Amino acid sequence: MTIRTAAEETAEAFAGEASRQTYESAEEVLRLYHPVMRALATAAGPTTEVVLHNLDGADVDLGHTIMAIENGHVTGRSVGGPSTSLGLDVMKDRRADHDAFGYTGFTSDGRELRCSSVYFHNAVGDIIASLCINVDLSPLQQVRNMLTALLPASTTAADGPKEHFGTDLVAVMDSMISDAIHEIGRPVENMSRDDKISVLKRLDQRGATQMRKSVEAIAKRLGISRVTAYSYLDEARAGR
Known part of the structure; x- marks a missing residue:
């Protein structure tokens, strides 16, 4: 059984809310959700990164999308940093439903993450921003490795896309x-x-x-x- 974090449950809870609303700009999304980002990161702890990407406009620079980030040490990124490989898929179809929960990501140094992403749309339906939650699983995996003699390893692979992170x-x-x-x-x-x-x-x-x-x-x-x-x-x- 997969253990869901409070941050993931919260992301899913307001994903539905986000999909029902539209926003004028990425800056409006930032203004509304920046306090939520800090609350999520503080509640979930230092192994959980919360990041808001600016995907607004016809010519998005995927090398510099990060508007706000909490616990950026998880992936080594900071404000002004890049999108991930999933940003490329979003740009192919900015009106599709790209929300995804509990999928696998990898940092540039090989650590496994459990990720969830929620996308925000403007009045015409284009994606203008995304809120992503990335949980570093390596501390839990280290504990699991110590307990493999007592607890069987899970064989269930998480469904969803695969995401790649880098600085x-x-x-x-x-x-x-x-x-x-x-x-x-x-x-x-x-x-x-x-x-x-x-x-x-x-x-x-x-x-x-x-x-x-x-x-x-x-x-x-x-x-x-x-x-x-x-x-x-x-x-x-x-x-x-």
Whole structure:
């Protein structure tokens, strides 16, 4: 059984409220919910990060979306810091329901997080801000490891998206590339041509190829040229 934190329950409680309301701007969301952020972080403790992202406008700079943050040491971010990999998905369809609860995230140093995100819309339905709660599970995992002889490990995987955190978009992108490579199940040096095309396809579907200089970074990790990477990307898209 998954133990839900008070912060997660609170996030779900006002998610419905947020979905019924509209807001003029991200600044209005900040004004209304900044006190709530501090209350959540204080109640949940230092392992829980609460962050508000500004996603307002047609040309959002995903490298600098953080308007307010509590317990930023959890992911190493601060005001003015970047969005995560999920920000890319939101920008693809800003009128969809992207609210998600209890999904898995990873910090740039490999710690596992349990995350929940609530999105705020303006009067025309576009997403303009998001409130995210990220719980560092590593202290609990350390305790669980000490008690494995007494308590069986859970085998239930949390449903939902996978999120990648970093102190900048380069770190976010690198984490996404590592995850896609890991999913292939073999080292890069043993990958076939089709394996590498599959890596590019996964990253393209997750929005990573929208990032600046992403294809060059992917090519470097896969040990192929930039030209070859673009060729593989074209094949991946053609095979959809």
